[in-house]
Amino acid sequence: xxxxNRSLNDxxxxxxxxxxxxxxxxxxxxxxxxxxxxxxxxxxxLPAKAVGANKDLALEGDDVDCLYVVAEGxxxxxxxxxxxxxxxxxxxxxxxxxxxxTFMFDRLDYSLRTLSAAMVVSLPKRRARALxxxxxxxxxxxxxxxxxENTILSAKAVSLGRRSATERLAHFLCELSxxxxxxSDIKTQFELPMTQEHLGDSLGLTSxxxxxxxxxxxxxxxxxxxxxxxIVPDLGKLRSLSGFDERYLxxxxxxxxx
Amino acid sequence: xxxxNRSLNDxxxxxxxxxxxxxxxxxxxxxxxxxxxxxxxxxxxLPAKAVGANKDLALEGDDVDCLYVVAEGxxxxxxxxxxxxxxxxxxxxxxxxxxxxTFMFDRLDYSLRTLSAAMVVSLPKRRARALxxxxxxxxxxxxxxxxxENTILSAKAVSLGRRSATERLAHFLCELSxxxxxxSDIKTQFELPMTQEHLGDSLGLTSxxxxxxxxxxxxxxxxxxxxxxxIVPDLGKLRSLSGFDERYLxxxxxxxxx
DNA sequence: CGGTTCGTTGAGGCCCATCAATCTATGTGG
DNA sequence: CCACATAGATTGATGGGCCTCAACGAACCG
Numbered sequence: 001x002x003x004x005n006r007s008l009n010d011x012x013x014x015x016x017x018x019x020x021x022x023x024x025x026x027x028x029x030x031x032x033x034x035x036x037x038x039x040x041x042x043x044x045x046l047p048a049k050a051v052g053a054n055k056d057l058a059l060e061g062d063d064v065d066c067l068y069v070v071a072e073g074x075x076x077x078x079x080x081x082x083x084x085x086x087x088x089x090x091x092x093x094x095x096x097x098x099x100x101x102t103f104m105f106d107r108l109d110y111s112l113r114t115l116s117a118a119m120v121v122s123l124p125k126r127r128a129r130a131l132x133x134x135x136x137x138x139x140x141x142x143x144x145x146x147x148x149e150n151t152i153l154s155a156k157a158v159s160l161g162r163r164s165a166t167e168r169l170a171h172f173l174c175e176l177s178x179x180x181x182x183x184s185d186i187k188t189q190f191e192l193p194m195t196q197e198h199l200g201d202s203l204g205l206t207s208x209x210x211x212x213x214x215x216x217x218x219x220x221x222x223x224x225x226x227x228x229x230x231i232v233p234d235l236g237k238l239r240s241l242s243g244f245d246e247r248y249l250x251x252x253x254x255x256x257x258x
Numbered sequence: 259x260x261x262x263n264r265s266l267n268d269x270x271x272x273x274x275x276x277x278x279x280x281x282x283x284x285x286x287x288x289x290x291x292x293x294x295x296x297x298x299x300x301x302x303x304l305p306a307k308a309v310g311a312n313k314d315l316a317l318e319g320d321d322v323d324c325l326y327v328v329a330e331g332x333x334x335x336x337x338x339x340x341x342x343x344x345x346x347x348x349x350x351x352x353x354x355x356x357x358x359x360t361f362m363f364d365r366l367d368y369s370l371r372t373l374s375a376a377m378v379v380s381l382p383k384r385r386a387r388a389l390x391x392x393x394x395x396x397x398x399x400x401x402x403x404x405x406x407e408n409t410i411l412s413a414k415a416v417s418l419g420r421r422s423a424t425e426r427l428a429h430f431l432c433e434l435s436x437x438x439x440x441x442s443d444i445k446t447q448f449e450l451p452m453t454q455e456h457l458g459d460s461l462g463l464t465s466x467x468x469x470x471x472x473x474x475x476x477x478x479x480x481x482x483x484x485x486x487x488x489i490v491p492d493l494g495k496l497r498s499l500s501g502f503d504e505r506y507l508x509x510x511x512x513x514x515x516x
Numbered sequence: 517c518g519g520t521t522c523g524t525t526g527a528g529g530c531c532c533a534t535c536a537a538t539c540t541a542t543g544t545g546g
Numbered sequence: 547c548c549a550c551a552t553a554g555a556t557t558g559a560t561g562g563g564c565c566t567c568a569a570c571g572a573a574c575c576g
Contacts, residue, residue: 079412082501085420089412101405104398109409109506132398139397140362140390146404147359151367153411154337154347160418161462162343165532195554204419209532211556243340248367423564453522467564469524 024095025069025121026145031256037137044127045069048119053193057098057112057120064108066122068098073118074193077110078201088202089156090149091115091194093179100149103128103142116193144254151248160204163242165213168203170242173223173230175249182251188232282353283327283379284403289514295395302385303327306377311451315356315370315378322366324380326356331376332451335368336459346460347414348407349373349452351437358407361386361400374451402512409506418462421500423471426461428500431481431488433507440509446490 028041048071051057058064060079075092077099089110092098098112102125114120132139155175159168181187196214197207205213217223222238224231232238239245251257286299306329309315316322318337333350335357347368350356356370360383372378390397413433417426431450439445454472455465463471475481480496482489490496497503509515 077412079416081416081420081425082498083420087416087419089415101408104402104405105508105511107505107508110412132401133394136391136394136397139394139401143390143397143401143404144362146401146408147362149408150359150404150411153408153415154335154368156415157347157411157418157462158337158339158345160415161345162339162341167339196556197554204415206533207555208534208557212532215556240340247365250363250365253363454524455522464565465523466525466566470564473524 024071025097026095026254027067027069027097027123027141029095030141030254032144033137033141034135037131037135037141040131040135041123041138044123044131046122046124048072048121051114051118051120053114053117055114057114058108059111060108062108063106064099064102065125067100067102067125067128068112069121069123070094070096070098071119071121074115075113075118075120076115076198076202077112079110086201087204088198089153091176091202093176097145100142100146103132115198148250148254151250155248165203165205165209166216167242168205169199169210169213169217170222170238171244172199172203173232174235174239174242174244174246176230177232177235178246178249178251182249182255183257188235190230191228192230193228282329283355284353284512285325285327285355285381285399287353288399288512290402291395291399292393295389295393295399298389298393299381299396302381302389304380304382306379309372309376309378311372311375313372315372316366317369318366320366321364322357322360323383325358325360325383325386326370327379327381328352328354328356329377329379332373333371333376333378334373334456334460335370337368344459345462346456347411349434349460351434355403358400358404361390373456406508406512409508413506423461423463423467424474425500426463427457427468427471427475428480428496429502430457430461431490432493432497432500432502432504434488435490435493436504436507436509440507440513441515446493448488449486450488451486 025045028038030038033041046066051073053073057068057075070092072094074094075096075098076088077090077092078086078088080086090096098120099108102108128138128142132142152175155171159171163171176192177187177190180190194202195207196210199205200207200210203210214223214225218225221233222241224233283303286296288296291299304324309331311331315326315333328350330352332352333354333356334346335348335350336344336346338344348354356378357366360366386396386400390400410433413429417429421429434450435445435448438448452460453465454468457463458465458468461468472481472483476483479491480499482491
């Protein structure tokens with residue numbers, strides 16, 4: 001079972017054939033939904049669209065009428081300050097819903113942008129609301145996803161508020177290692193389609209300091225980087241360095257696995 | 259202990275009308291719920307309990323079986339880092355649900371503590387889930403509250419990641435001025451039952467630097483402080499200084515007002 | 517009065533930002 | 547194939563915002 005789910009490549013291959021149902025979305029892929037609810041959600045999704053890297057899907061202030069699901073590739077939510085600073089508030093990986101809150105609100109409070117080339121699936125807000133009004137399980141699914149985002153945002157607040165640059169970066173990598181492969185906690189290597197500037201905008205640092213911090217981690221043998229992929233030789237060390245505790249991600253509750 | 263007794267008396271005076279329904283909670287007080295849904299939620303609430311200031315209601319790692327609603331007084335969620343740092347991830351004001359995510363998860367990812375003396379109402383998790391499984395409106399209400407918390411957490415990430423100490427403090431005060439009185443945006447004075455250390459733990463600063471930052475704001479005539487109350491002579495200036503835009507709080511969507 | 521909590525002030529230092537230059541990899545057009 | 551452009555990674559020098567440590571003041575209460 002774990003072995004089946006371990007390979008992301010399988011899923012990605014299937015997702016590229018647009019005819020196949022979109023399997024990588026955290027809205028409907030959940031054993032907690034009834035089969036009818038899952039089917040209803042999948043039926044409401046519009047066909048996937050290909051988007052290039054560093055493209056804004058929507059801008060802060062927009063009235064968006066669709067939920068965007070990142071089926072493939074990475075994206076992010078970001079907010080600009082008056083002074084021109086950029087803060088990435090969420091990094092979105094395959095399966096994530098980019099603008100969950102559009103389910104409730106009209107105005108977008110952040111901008112939505114791809115980090116890498118991506119496939120994006122749209123779910124019309126009206127249909128999502130209509131489904132949630134009929135199926136309590138779907139409404140609860142929205143609540144569940146919102147609550148996980150809540151814990152991730154809380155963890156980010158802890159990092160931004162109270163952790164050093166090294167700890168922040170290490171913690172972020174630990175978080176990704178779990179989110180990218182929820183069912184195996186031995187994900188010690190993964191592609192990271194983010195520039196050091198992206199990392200800085202996510203971690204509240206400058207790209208220059210991200211660079212130096214990465215060097216520090218490399219020097220201590222905690223990470224290796226090769227052309228956009230991250231290798232973590234000793235996940236345990238990285239976790240203890242950053243105080244990472246994966247339980248806040250609530251993988252069982254979200255995947256529906258035991 | 260002594261301070262506790264005094265505070266308890268204080269609260270009891272106001273709370274003597276315990277027979278009356280708990281009106282100050284953002285779960286059921288919402289015109290978007292049907293009258294039956296609202297009634298069902300209110301009926302599920304347990305009687306309010308008085309709690310002193312700086313008391314932990316629950317600790318990180320606890321398996322909590324109730325949702326705690328802060329009916330009166332202030333509270334917060336906080337997370338300790340391995341190094342001993344404290345980060346307040348959310349400040350809870352009257353009406354807020356302290357642990358919304360307990361609706362979905364068993365383990366608490368943060369500690370829950372009062373800031374001032376408070377009245378706390380409990381809603382058993384099982385009853386909340388049972389209600390949500392039957393009433394889609396209630397499930398959506400949980401989703402809506404979680405999504406507002408997400409926008410507040412995102413704004414906090416922006417502050418922690420990209421704003422100076424002065425901007426952070428100013429932004430936080432602007433946020434409170436709206437949250438404390440959603441229906442009038444002219445709330446230029448309010449009680450703030452937080453020490454400078456509390457503020458520091460919320461803003462990712464030390465209490466010493468909060469002190470200096472407050473002095474700065476006072477010197478510029480942007481805030482006045484009197485015994486636990488904050489006065490904002492010119493809300494517009496404070497807002498533009500901190501880049502505050504109240505729309506992210508989505509007051510209309512949450513209160514159900516137009 | 518003495519204890520405690522909270523606010524205030526000062527001196528010194530570090531982490532990270534800022535500014536700027538260089539290097540590398542990749543891609544592009546002639 | 548080379549000249550050139552561009553994006554991203556790297557390095558150095560310098561400075562500042564905030565932390566740390568420490569002491570003192572103020573308010574409150576037993």
